[in-house]
Amino acid sequence: MTSSARPLLNRRLAEFGTTIFAEMSALAAATGAINLGQGFPDTDGPEEIREAAVRALREGRGNQYPPGPGVPELRTAVAAHQLRRYGLSYDPDTEVLVTAGATEAIAAALLALVEPGDEVIALEPYYDSYAACIAMAGGRRVPVTLRPHAGAFRLDLDELRAAVTDRTRLLLLNTPHNPTGTVLTREELTAIAALAVERDLLVVTDEVYEHLVFDDAEHIPLATLPGMRERTVTIGSAGKTFSFTGWKVGWITASPALVTAVRSAKQFLTYVASGPFQYAVAEALALPESHFAAFRKDMRARREVLAAGLAQAGFGVFKPAGTYFVTTDIRPLGETDGFAFCRALPERAGVVAIPNAVFYDHRAEGAPYVRFAFCKRKGVLDEAVARLKRLAV
Ligand SMILES: *Cc1c(COP(=O)(O)O)cnc(C)c1O
Numbered sequence: 001m002t003s004s005a006r007p008l009l010n011r012r013l014a015e016f017g018t019t020i021f022a023e024m025s026a027l028a029a030a031t032g033a034i035n036l037g038q039g040f041p042d043t044d045g046p047e048e049i050r051e052a053a054v055r056a057l058r059e060g061r062g063n064q065y066p067p068g069p070g071v072p073e074l075r076t077a078v079a080a081h082q083l084r085r086y087g088l089s090y091d092p093d094t095e096v097l098v099t100a101g102a103t104e105a106i107a108a109a110l111l112a113l114v115e116p117g118d119e120v121i122a123l124e125p126y127y128d129s130y131a132a133c134i135a136m137a138g139g140r141r142v143p144v145t146l147r148p149h150a151g152a153f154r155l156d157l158d159e160l161r162a163a164v165t166d167r168t169r170l171l172l173l174n175t176p177h178n179p180t181g182t183v184l185t186r187e188e189l190t191a192i193a194a195l196a197v198e199r200d201l202l203v204v205t206d207e208v209y210e211h212l213v214f215d216d217a218e219h220i221p222l223a224t225l226p227g228m229r230e231r232t233v234t235i236g237s238a239g240k241t242f243s244f245t246g247w248k249v250g251w252i253t254a255s256p257a258l259v260t261a262v263r264s265a266k267q268f269l270t271y272v273a274s275g276p277f278q279y280a281v282a283e284a285l286a287l288p289e290s291h292f293a294a295f296r297k298d299m300r301a302r303r304e305v306l307a308a309g310l311a312q313a314g315f316g317v318f319k320p321a322g323t324y325f326v327t328t329d330i331r332p333l334g335e336t337d338g339f340a341f342c343r344a345l346p347e348r349a350g351v352v353a354i355p356n357a358v359f360y361d362h363r364a365e366g367a368p369y370v371r372f373a374f375c376k377r378k379g380v381l382d383e384a385v386a387r388l389k390r391l392a393v
Contacts, residue, residue: 181320
């Protein structure tokens with residue numbers, strides 16, 4: 001304890017209290033409610049990939065500091081994955097950097113590329129670490145709000161264009177988008193790319209849900225569009241793609257100059273992480289397409305259970321085109337305040353969800369929306385739906 005009146009937490013971070021996930025997960029634990037708040041699967045990823053991690057550990061691969069940029073096996077596998085899926089060619093030695101999850105990739109990219117005072121445009125609602133990392137980098141966040149339109153949250157391209165100023169340094173994108181489930185279309189991405197080229201902006205694009213797109217939605221990496229490869233940092237992660245969120249293996253792909261810059265920050269954050277897991281993820285990325293297709297099909301089935309159940313319980317449902325979240329509108333239930341609704345929900349229905357308002361600067365815009373995760377076993381989803389139906393009156 002210091003005697004001065006100065007607060008311990010510095011000004012950059014003062015506005016960020018405990019994350020909502022900690023608060024809601026504690027509430028779930030205290031009440032025995034089903035936790036559809038935090039987005040982690042309740043089933044581990046493929047057995048053979050778990051075994052690959054055990055093998056690496058036993059054989060002494062990765063038990064000591066791995067190379068700073070990541071083990072060559074993983075960098076090669078990331079490059080092969082980008083080439084095979086998207087036709088994007090990256091040099092594993094100079095254009096791939098392994099990070100401690102996408103979280104560190106986001107932090108390192110912003111700390112490396114943003115000068116104090118630079119403006120960073122992020123699509124609102126945004127993943128909670130974006131705001132904190134922009135703040136730690138001394139940047140100024142400029143939210144552009146996705147709004148409901150024909151059953152999905154969509155980007156207003158005119159609003160995006162109007163948000164760019166002479167101080168704008170980078171666009172921070174996320175597609176497929178958490179929490180709304182929106183997948184940016186080729187038309188939207190083409191317009192974003194043209195704007196980035198015209199205004200000479202860098203783009204950091206968080207594509208951790210690249211394998212979780214449903215129906216006729218298509219994930220298009222921004223880096224595939226004209227003029228974008230050299231100005232885009234693309235972020236991927238094994239956490240969401242392979243259901244190993246605790247392993248914290250992520251990566252970026254970008255030009256050598258961008259990778260070098262991001263690495264300058266990354267080396268002083270964790271330096272390296274997840275040694276044995278890096279070898280296992282290298283094997284996971286080489287799994288046949290049938291594996292990814294089965295994963296998508298399985299998650300799609302869970303989406304159907306939760307989306308249909310929420311609709312029957314009386315929620316307005318935005319059926320997601322990607323990710324493993326459903327954003328709902330609580331106004332049809334006669335509610336308007338997502339915070340109050342989520343705080344009461346464990347008591348009322350034995351379920352935990354996340355108020356989308358925490359992902360907004362314009363909190364009022366997000367007030368009536370609430371997010372549920374469907375990356376849970378079917379029995380858990382069935383039970384959650386049965387409980388939520390108590391809300392329908
Ligand atoms: C989960 C998530 C992350 C964090 O990924 P890790 O690899 O676990 O660090 C980043 N961005 C979005 C949009 C996420 O949903």
